[in-house]
Amino acid sequence: MELVFSALTRAVLRHGNFTGRDELIDKMDAWMIQRNEHARPFRWTYEGTPLKEAV
Numbered sequence: 001m002e003l004v005f006s007a008l009t010r011a012v013l014r015h016g017n018f019t020g021r022d023e024l025i026d027k028m029d030a031w032m033i034q035r036n037e038h039a040r041p042f043r044w045t046y047e048g049t050p051l052k053e054a055v
Helices: 002-013 021-037 049-054
Strands: none
Touching: 002 021
């Protein structure tokens, strides 16, 4: 779930300029709909090195 929120932040929120709450919600909804229409899995690249060293 964190990957989805990260992608949403980068794509919509980070440099967004919204005139109000409704516009923000509309842009987030549009992004989610577009993301779902062209969905592909996230590629997991974390190897767990810090976790392996801690054990």
